[in-house]
Amino acid sequence: MTYDELSPLLSRIAHQNRTIAAQLQDARKRQEEFRLLTDNMSEGFLVIDHNTNLLSYNAAALTLLGSGHAGGASVLTLNRSEGFRDTVSRALEGLHAEGVIQRARRCLQLIANPVFDGEEAAGAILVILDITEKTQREQLRREFSANVSHELKTPL
Numbered sequence: 001m002t003y004d005e006l007s008p009l010l011s012r013i014a015h016q017n018r019t020i021a022a023q024l025q026d027a028r029k030r031q032e033e034f035r036l037l038t039d040n041m042s043e044g045f046l047v048i049d050h051n052t053n054l055l056s057y058n059a060a061a062l063t064l065l066g067s068g069h070a071g072g073a074s075v076l077t078l079n080r081s082e083g084f085r086d087t088v089s090r091a092l093e094g095l096h097a098e099g100v101i102q103r104a105r106r107c108l109q110l111i112a113n114p115v116f117d118g119e120e121a122a123g124a125i126l127v128i129l130d131i132t133e134k135t136q137r138e139q140l141r142r143e144f145s146a147n148v149s150h151e152l153k154t155p156l
Helices: 003-039 059-065 082-092 132-153
Strands: 044-049 052-055 097-105 104-119 120-130
Touching: 044 059, 059 104, 059 120, 082 097, 082 104, 082 120, 104 132
Parallel strands: none
Antiparallel strands: 044 052, 044 120, 097 104, 104 120
């Protein structure tokens, strides 16, 4: 038994349900696109809140930091080095921060930027780059320059 008085309300509820379902589907699609983009990055990507809780990450971040999983709520469980902790804490203080850490013969550069909610830092975004080759090339360049300089000075 349907009451005629409820008919407009029921049709409005049905319309809202269809709208909400479409919005949820759109949000899921965007989330999947974001996941595909970040999972195919070679750079690590971490999003944290003001309590260092890990909100989002990609597979490259876990690989670069040497963690098989993101177990634990804090990003600080992924890497316990002083450089990592300092970079995270400076970003959460509202400052742009960069740091370099060594991990298993790899040289990683951390770039952290705060995310603001009004005047306060609500969290941070960290990007992790593998700069091992760049560091090795720079070392070779320095060694070559030192050798050339030494060889040129010797005959004089």
